[in-house]
Amino acid sequence: MNEYFKKIIRFAKPYKIYAYLNIFFNILYALFSALSFIALIPMLDVLFGETKPIEEKPIYTGMSHLKDYLQSSMSYELHQYSVEHGAQYTLMALASIIITLFLLKNLFNYWAMYFITFLRNGVLKDIRNAMYKKSLELPLSFFSEKRKGDVISRITSDVLEIQHSFLSILEVLVREPLTIVFTIAAMFFINTELTIFVFVFVPVSGFVISKVGKTLKKSSQKASEEQGYFLSVIEESLAGLKVIKSFNAEKNFNKKFQDSTQTFYELNNKILNRQNLSSPLSEFLGIVTIAVLLVYGGHLVLVDQSLTGAAFIGYITLAYNILTPAKAMSKASYSLKRGNAAAERVLEILEQKNPISNAVNATKKATFDNEISIENISFKYEKEYVLNDFTLKIPKGKSVALVGQSGSGKSTIANLLTRFWDIDKGAIKIDNQDIREIDIDDLRNLIGLVTQDSILFNDTIKNNLLLGKENATDEEIINALQIANAYEFVKDLPEGIHTNIGDSGNKLSGGQKQRLSIARAVLKNPPIMILDEATSALDTESEKLVQVALENMMKNRTSVVIAHRLSTIQNADWIVVMQKGKIVEQGTHENLLKQNGTYAKLVSLQTLD
Template sequence: MKTYLRMLQYVKPYLARIIIALCVMVITAGLTAASFYVIKPVIDKILANPDKAEALRYIRLLPIAVILIYALKGVFLYIQGYLINWIGNKIIWDMRNSLYRHITNLSMRFFNNQKMGVLISRITNDVTLMQGAVANVLGNLIGSVLNIIGLVSLLFYLNWFLALMAIIVFPIAVLPIIQFGKKMKAAARGTQEKMGDITAVLNESFNGIRIVKAFGMEEYERRRFNSDLQRFFDYTMRGVRASSLSSPTMETIGAIGIAAIIFVAGSAVINGTLTTGTFFAFIAAITGLYPQVKKLNDMNNVIQQALSAGERVFEILDTKPEINDLPGAKEYPEFKNSITFTDVKFAYNPGENVLKGINLEIKKGQVFAVVGPSGSGKSTTADLLARFYDPHEGEIKIDGIDIRHIKQEALRKLIGIVTQETILFNDTIKANIAYGDGEINETKVLDAAKAANAHDFIVKQPEAYETMIGDRGVRLSGGQRQRLAIARAILKNPPILILDEATSSLDSESEILVQEAINNLMKNRTTFVIAHRLSTVRNADKIVVIDGGVIKEEGKHEELLAKNGIYTKLYNMQFKLHE
């Protein structure tokens, strides 16, 4: 119920249209009742009328009335259908938007713990199911209820005693509706979960198709996909059993009602207390009534599916972003002096500190290098500076201001990031370089591309700067992708730069080009460089060595070598590898 009320919140903005739709529905319900009522005069005034002259008059009148009633009903049904579907689809649009807005606002930790495919499934499949409910409730449920009211009124108007008999069956019909609804909801929960898994497998295997092929895992992925499909099928069939059983059950109950009416009303016609016309109109109205009740049952099934989908969607909407602008957080357009880390501790999982008290000071204009074994916490340190996570203890300050007091947007404007895996979008080269810059300025793009050593290969592409680079840049080499990422950072022109092993996945030829590009990028900036190749940090103003989340050594290249500690060990390892 709570979920339902919440879903209806999305209906609010369209109240005016809904009211119009309701009025239209009242009219169609009236016309539906009229279409059944018309049987009575057809029989009593035409077929069983002893007065031939009157019968002749009616035979001209009634066919025209029938055409009018159905034509009008058709027009209003069209308006009704159009309005309801318009509202339903508009609501889905709103819902998808608010869901996407909310998800993109959530913190990194949320994404670490989620399967992408499942998130995609929430926005696509689950929201579609919710639309089913909104459109059904608005259209069919209310329409059916109105139709039922119309037809029941007609029954009472025709003969109240028989009407009472006919509707006594309803309470009996409600029980299976409830029962089947429960089954449907359980089945729906299963199918939706499986649909999420299916999307997740698709997403993962298509994204990783190179690896899938390289390891000959196609068959394994096919089996994994198939077993999810199998479970999806099982849940679907569970739902099908409930919904397919519900119709015959409802019909059988209805038939009992109709049988009773035939017996009682038939007897009344034989005794002469009921006209044949009333009898037929009555039976017709009853046969028109039961399908409406059955429809209520079908809708209940759709609604149960939607409720189950709604619960998941609201679960995401209720997830609070972990990283928030503190009240009174400020803009901070300029970096003036220094960045400091004071006793920064951080854990991804409670109790397992990845950073165990980091103290750093980076002065404006410095090249500050962080080295250390893999898994020592270098990237985590950089992520904290960009505020993808907040430290659990200690503080990070820019010019003496805790970064939590700077608006996230303003903070990220100060920082440019180039990492090992470059993130490109399936768009033109130009748009990828200008990503994040609002409008695309051609000269800025060109300058950035030149400075990033990217111009030469870009103009060789089929459509130069207008070339589409494919999903995640699959049509480019690793070095080319990296130089586009650098061009993007150059164009953004941030005062602070984070380079996280930006060259580590490249061959030596691209590395030279990329290194040149990086040197251009680093000009007049403060750089936080994480490198596992020590050749890139030799000239740094300061080097810190992190190991196991603790700073073990710091100083300049020569000073560190002189200490003959971890740095020297790392350096010798590299030296041997590269000579």
């Protein structure tokens, strides 16, 4: 069995009852599919009156003569019934039996499809859920290397392709092979010699069909990658629409998108045309087999007279009955190749190892009591170290500001404290306990984060703030908004805290969004607060409002403030000046100014008194 299919099929385990019911009804479908065609033969016998009536009841003489015994018994019972009720009535009875058999066959087919629907949609749901969960769990480093659009494509299109291809094979694995087996058994029952003759052509058909589908997986994989690329272009274009318009770059981005969709168009045409070839090709090869059967079977009927005309017509309908499942199986082989490409991309996400995970004996920690200790840490994103032998102690209740030029490693400290990344050397400890040994959920419950980019969601103000505390009351939310200096504008909105703020909060100004981010952190009420350039993107008026909000929030709280605007950190208990991943100066605002070093130069550049 295909390796990707084995890995994907584990998602079907919760729905195995539906699989068993599907198999059960598919067996009945395959059986009645053969029986419904066999039932045509006695009807044709009565209609044409070709067979010699058997008036004496046959005697069973052993397994070696079972076929003759069954055929003779059928002819005997048919003759007796015809003598008793007449040929016309017999025909009507046989027609009723055939209708009943075809009705049951189609009912069993419906029930088989009915139950497989729950399995297919259940697996689709569970794979999507697993991929989304995995996407949330994976570290930020994974998404710095992957395009977001490509990840979206895998969760949507690739998972859907798995449903269409791999899960449709579940049907083919049982129903189509059994239909062929039962049909061939019936063909052997009618005429062994003719059936052996048919099998000469089957391997030839299979070889031709497999040749056509050989390159399908490679093309499907390229198409999926291309779809991921143009989805990324869409995502980036919508996010950066202001920049695109301001630089008159619409033509450039339009061309990039159209080039990608043209490539996708050509790949898809190639894939679908090759896939579409499977059905007519298998049907044509089947018809060739039927034509050869007509010639050879005609010889058995007209010359050898070892086969009746009615039996031969029944045989031909049975042979044609093999074509539909054969076509389905050939199409499934094409689907499997497309499914392979999709499954490979899906499993790449699902099987991605997460380097940021709980230690085997991770301990629970609900409180912060003494200090944060950063001990001789070094860290690199790729090749060069961003932090080198960095050491800092942050006592409980104190505010420590990290300042320095861009690229000095300030934001990296925030990423390491929250374990968005893990250090390469050294240790970060909270209350003398390495954060890598603390349960990740507990660690992040101790920390509140306000970033430069106000990350809000297309929902109400209340629901955005509830990320900080799920069971918060409206009073607690309003209190957090007041501390964050945000309630003054929220109360004037049409629906107050129940107002929807739009995609990324774009119905609000930058200062309003940032104050909501602060309110969310206030509502969480963590003992440690990290402010990563929380005011750098704001105008002067908004900055003052946000600065007051930050000062309200930082009271009696341990704070790590990463600042570009030095006016925002003058009141910090301790200021650490960083350069190329190392501490070059540290002290209070006044002491650092007296030293007339790097900090003083930064202050003078920002024209501070």
